[in-house]
Amino acid sequence: MQFKKTKTFTNLARSFAGESQAGMRYQLIAKLATAEEYAVLADTIRTVAKNETYHAKTFYNTLIQKAGNSENIDLNAGYPFRFGTLVENLGFAADDERAEFEEVYPAFAREAREEGFEDVAALFERVAGVEKEHNILFTFLRDALKDGALYKRDKPTLWICSECGYRATTKEAWKVCPLCSAKQGFVEIPLPFDN
Ligand SMILES: [Fe+2]
Ligand SMILES: [Fe+2]
Structure with missing residues (x-):
């Protein structure tokens, strides 16, 4: 055909x-x-x-x-x-x-x-x-x-600023990056299924 x-x-x-x-x-x-x-x-x-x-x-x-x-x-x-x-x-x-x-x-x-x-x-x-x-x-x-959980987790979580690389392990990401002042939306989003 x-x-x-x-x-x-x-x-x-x-x-x-x-x-x-x-x-x-x-x-x-x-x-x-x-x-x-x-x-x-x-x-x-x-x-x-x-x-x-x-x-x-x-x-x-x-x-x-x-x-x-x-x-x-x-x-x-x-x-x-x-x-x-x-x-x-x-x-x-x-x-x-x-x-x-x-x-x-x-x-x-x-x-x-x-x-x-x-x-x-x-x-x-x-x-x-x-x-x-x-x-x-x-x-x-x-x-x-x-659920407001993009930057807030139940357990301590590693957050990394995509702009300056600042990182900290806390339950909630910073609102403003303490190093470079980038807003929260610039924080990398940890994906639970990444491997
Ligand atoms: Fe697709
Ligand atoms: Fe596709």
Whole structure:
């Protein structure tokens, strides 16, 4: 069968569109985080935005490699359009990542396998693995920000200023860095699942 007639062709195009939009949405959320003086949180979100851009790039390249160029690809697909507070946006992002790794990419991988494109199935599965980590990250950040726990923990925790490197182990990070006067939003966010 001609590749352009397969479900995998459309699924790659949809994935490119979805990842491109996710990358853009996360940049908008990062901008809001910066405006609210959460500099390190903004950087963290921007890193995820970059990941999505590379997913989009890989899907785009794969599609063109397999199908050649296309003038225009019609897609019948839905995409989320939501924006709220920083906490809400992190929740939306967590939900979108969950849908990707639990539903969308497993279904696309299954269809690619059925159509005999094992390499594309494996690509969808590799991306799904990253989206799962993104879901864990966004869920943690949403909960921490909502509960006022981004810079406050139950146990003594190592806090490091991302600007000057000042560090101290306390339950709560400083409001203003005692060394360089950078605000709390510049303190590195310790992630409980880092290893
Ligand atoms: Fe992605
Ligand atoms: Fe993601």
